[in-house]
Amino acid sequence: MTGPALARRGVRAQGTVVAAYRRHWAVRTDDGSSVNCVLKGRGATIAAGDRVTIAVVAGGGVVEEVLPRRNLVYRSDAFKEKLIAANVTLVVGVVAPDLAVDLELLDRWSVAAEAEGCGFLVCANKADHPEFAALLPRLAPWQRLGYEVMPLSAKRDVRPLRERLLGEHAVMVGQSGMGKSTILNALVPGTAARVAEVSVALGSGRHTTTESSLHLLPDDPRGGWVVDSPGMTQFALAHLDPAAIPEAFVELRPFLGHCRFRDCRHDREPDCAVRAAVERGEIAPHRVALMHAMIAESRRVRDPGR
Numbered sequence: 001m002t003g004p005a006l007a008r009r010g011v012r013a014q015g016t017v018v019a020a021y022r023r024h025w026a027v028r029t030d031d032g033s034s035v036n037c038v039l040k041g042r043g044a045t046i047a048a049g050d051r052v053t054i055a056v057v058a059g060g061g062v063v064e065e066v067l068p069r070r071n072l073v074y075r076s077d078a079f080k081e082k083l084i085a086a087n088v089t090l091v092v093g094v095v096a097p098d099l100a101v102d103l104e105l106l107d108r109w110s111v112a113a114e115a116e117g118c119g120f121l122v123c124a125n126k127a128d129h130p131e132f133a134a135l136l137p138r139l140a141p142w143q144r145l146g147y148e149v150m151p152l153s154a155k156r157d158v159r160p161l162r163e164r165l166l167g168e169h170a171v172m173v174g175q176s177g178m179g180k181s182t183i184l185n186a187l188v189p190g191t192a193a194r195v196a197e198v199s200v201a202l203g204s205g206r207h208t209t210t211e212s213s214l215h216l217l218p219d220d221p222r223g224g225w226v227v228d229s230p231g232m233t234q235f236a237l238a239h240l241d242p243a244a245i246p247e248a249f250v251e252l253r254p255f256l257g258h259c260r261f262r263d264c265r266h267d268r269e270p271d272c273a274v275r276a277a278v279e280r281g282e283i284a285p286h287r288v289a290l291m292h293a294m295i296a297e298s299r300r301v302r303d304p305g306r
């Protein structure tokens with residue numbers, strides 16, 4: 001335990017989970033102490049960003065209660081769930097010009113953000129890179145959907161992103177190598193050292209970003225924070241309710257409820273408002289194809305016999 005005095009033994013405190021490793025959680029109490037905690041009882045889901053009540057005991061703390069959360073951003077397929085963060089207000093998808101960007105991930109991140117009631121921002125990093133000019137036009141479709149695409153050079157100046165993140169509870173997602181850790185280090189100096197310290201304290205013994213970690217934005221009176229998540233090559237959202245998935249595609253919303261059949265799957269039904277919009281060129285066909293694929297993923301997990 002480090003930091004100011006309030007978190008003395010026997011004292012109860014509220015705080016925010018900043019890192020998780022197996023059955024251990026690093027909690028930052030509201031008075032600024034860092035306490036390495038275990039859970040009382042079993043079975044609770046706890047993610048970075050969760051608000052918890054802890055009791056301080058010899059050598060650390062015990063999580064007594066996870067306070068109600070506004071949302072939980074996580075990935076899931078038929079085999080595993082990977083928690084990313086709780087109480088999120090903004091998902092930041094990081095891409096860069098020097099690696100092969102899987103653009104389907106951008107759609108999936110935007111769907112995850114919409115499904116959890118968050119904003120979505122595309123951060124186009126490495127603006128100083130010679131190939132950057134070729135990346136921006138590829139991101140235009142997300143701009144047309146209404147999402148902000150922010151060019152950034154983490155190596156030169158992260159201030160535009162910092163301004164945008166003030167007061168937000170943000171998670172950065174992206175493939176490995178896009179620059180998430182570099183961005184975070186520039187936003188919150190000393191991050192790499194702190195991640196290493198926490199991972200040693202929690203017994204992971206690894207100094208890499210294998211789990212999500214939460215970092216307070218310095219000098220933000222509104223208490224903004226950013227979560228760095230491990231690099232990912234897939235982003236499955238099998239836990240989403242199939243019926244809620246179309247709503248998470250922003251451009252479909254104006255058409256939902258206007259099909260002939262109330263339970264229209266927007267597939268082969270006659271008088272489908274969504275398909276009509278695709279045919280008029282108002283909706284990109286690949287987004288509707290992804291919607292169908294995500295609904296199928298979700299159904300397979302709910303009913304593996306299908």
Ligand SMILES: Nc1nc2c(ncn2[C@@H]2O[C@H](COP(=O)(O)OP(=O)(O)O)[C@@H](O)[C@H]2O)c(=O)[nH]1
Nearest residue numbers: 126127129153154155176177178179180181182
């Ligand atoms: N040219 C350039 N390189 C960057 C920038 N940001 C990160 N990088 C480099 O990209 C590589 C991957 O960065 P890292 O932060 O580890 O990516 P992560 O896997 O997403 O966390 C490193 O070699 C960084 O130095 C940038 O703005 N410009």
Ligand SMILES: [Mg+2]
Nearest residue numbers: 180181209231
């Ligand atoms: Mg990283």
Ligand SMILES: [Zn+2]
Nearest residue numbers: 259264266272
């Ligand atoms: Zn329809």
